[in-house]
Amino acid sequence: MMVEIIEKVRRKETLTKKEIQDFLTGYLKGEVKDYQMSAFLMAICLNGLSLEEVLAFVECYIQSGKQLSFAQEDCLVDKHSTGGVGDKTTLIVVPIVAALGVPVIKMSGRGLGLTGGTIDKLESIPGYQVERSLEEIRKQVKDIGMVVCSATEDIAPLDKKTYALRDVTGTVSSIPLIAISIMSKKIAGGAKKFVFDMKYGEGALLETKEEVVALADLINKIAEHYHCKAEFVYSDMSKPLGYTVGNRLEVYEAMAVLKDNLKGELYDKCVHLASHMVALSKKISLEEAIKEVIEVLENKKAWEKFQAWIAYQKGDLEKMELAIEPIPYLAHKEGTLQKIHAKEIAMLAKQLGAGRDSLEDEINPSSGVVLLKKEGDFVKKNEKIAYLYTEKQTIPNMDSCFEIL
Ligand code: URA
Numbered sequence: 001m002m003v004e005i006i007e008k009v010r011r012k013e014t015l016t017k018k019e020i021q022d023f024l025t026g027y028l029k030g031e032v033k034d035y036q037m038s039a040f041l042m043a044i045c046l047n048g049l050s051l052e053e054v055l056a057f058v059e060c061y062i063q064s065g066k067q068l069s070f071a072q073e074d075c076l077v078d079k080h081s082t083g084g085v086g087d088k089t090t091l092i093v094v095p096i097v098a099a100l101g102v103p104v105i106k107m108s109g110r111g112l113g114l115t116g117g118t119i120d121k122l123e124s125i126p127g128y129q130v131e132r133s134l135e136e137i138r139k140q141v142k143d144i145g146m147v148v149c150s151a152t153e154d155i156a157p158l159d160k161k162t163y164a165l166r167d168v169t170g171t172v173s174s175i176p177l178i179a180i181s182i183m184s185k186k187i188a189g190g191a192k193k194f195v196f197d198m199k200y201g202e203g204a205l206l207e208t209k210e211e212v213v214a215l216a217d218l219i220n221k222i223a224e225h226y227h228c229k230a231e232f233v234y235s236d237m238s239k240p241l242g243y244t245v246g247n248r249l250e251v252y253e254a255m256a257v258l259k260d261n262l263k264g265e266l267y268d269k270c271v272h273l274a275s276h277m278v279a280l281s282k283k284i285s286l287e288e289a290i291k292e293v294i295e296v297l298e299n300k301k302a303w304e305k306f307q308a309w310i311a312y313q314k315g316d317l318e319k320m321e322l323a324i325e326p327i328p329y330l331a332h333k334e335g336t337l338q339k340i341h342a343k344e345i346a347m348l349a350k351q352l353g354a355g356r357d358s359l360e361d362e363i364n365p366s367s368g369v370v371l372l373k374k375e376g377d378f379v380k381k382n383e384k385i386a387y388l389y390t391e392k393q394t395i396p397n398m399d400s401c402f403e404i405l
Pocket of ligand 1 (some may be wrong): 082172177178179181182205242
């Protein structure tokens with residue numbers, strides 16, 4: 001029976017809703033084995049799924065766990081990034097939006113492989129509590145209008161089990177599988193309005209803009225089916241976002257944007273994302289939303305909200321310190337800094353102790369890289385171009401991170 005279902009996908013035949021349900025619930029119960037699921041996922045990777053099949057998958061994933069609901073459902077807005085190196089936008093965007101009276105409940109994950117995780121960044125603040133019960137989430141959103149916590153175990157457990165298998169079977173980068181995975185968690189999480197930061201380029205889940213646009217199109221169709229509203233912002237992630245890669249370093253950079261309005265690509269990206277969220281929630285034009293967003297950055301209301309949020313979740317910014325002597329990295333030649341490769345920088349940061357290969361690995365919250373130059377800058381031979389923060393004894397060679405011409 002299960003073998004027939006796998007064979008149908010291999011022959012590009014359409015599965016019925018019942019076949020999808022039987023296969024997926026069988027997998028959750030352990031009746032369908034990992035090797036059968038692996039073959040099934042690979043056949044989907046190669047042959048795709050129809051929209052009807054995708055919707056049947058999403059429904060099964062949602063039904064596999066709890067579905068949350070919140071009193072603020074109508075104006076609640078969620079943000080999702082498909083993963084970027086140095087992407088600390090959640091730390092900035094959520095307090096901006098909450099300072100404008102738009103409630104946000106953001107459930108995030110830990111970093112694995114080359115991707116950084118918001119939860120690791122927040123845990124680098126001494127005392128910050130990432131675990132929140134449903135009751136605590138409801139109270140916090142009522143009290144301060146925002147929560148950022150780790151995803152509860154019981155949301156779309158089928159995705160959790162399948163994602164772990166996809167990770168080790170080369171079946172992550174399939175447009176239907178990514179859309180199903182993201183949207184089942186979003187819809188079960190209780191928001192009805194979403195802004196997606198869709199990343200493409202070297203090191204992203206999908207390399208080309210065309211693929212990412214196709215993913216956005218499918219996400220949008222799933223959102224419409226569930227009467228949800230989704231908006232999309234596209235970002236090239238072939239270079240890191242901002243100046244820092246590494247958990248505590250990224251918190252400091254986020255604070256510099258909120259407190260000192262540090263301008264640059266990161267500031268612009270956050271204004272863009274926050275404005276889409278505000279426009280969507282308040283049903284105002286993007287131009288009006290941009291004005292409101294810049295105002296709460298300039299009058300420091302967003303910075304105050306950030307501090308209130310961190311304190312509410314028991315984080316102590318006063319106790320946060322790097323406590324590592326930075327090691328300067330010097331340019332290996334003179335010329336224009338043509339390219340800063342995100343993927344190489346992420347690999348480097350991981351080697352310095354900022355990332356992990358498996359979820360059990362320990363990370364050093366202070367480790368990472370601070371970039372002192374941006375693409376297009378002219379650099380002299382032996383000029384400082386980065387600082388490395390690490391307690392590791394051997395410093396990896398970083399020349400491949402920077403293309404100097
Ligand atoms: N993020 C997810 O949550 N799921 C995917 O499949 C890919 C990225």
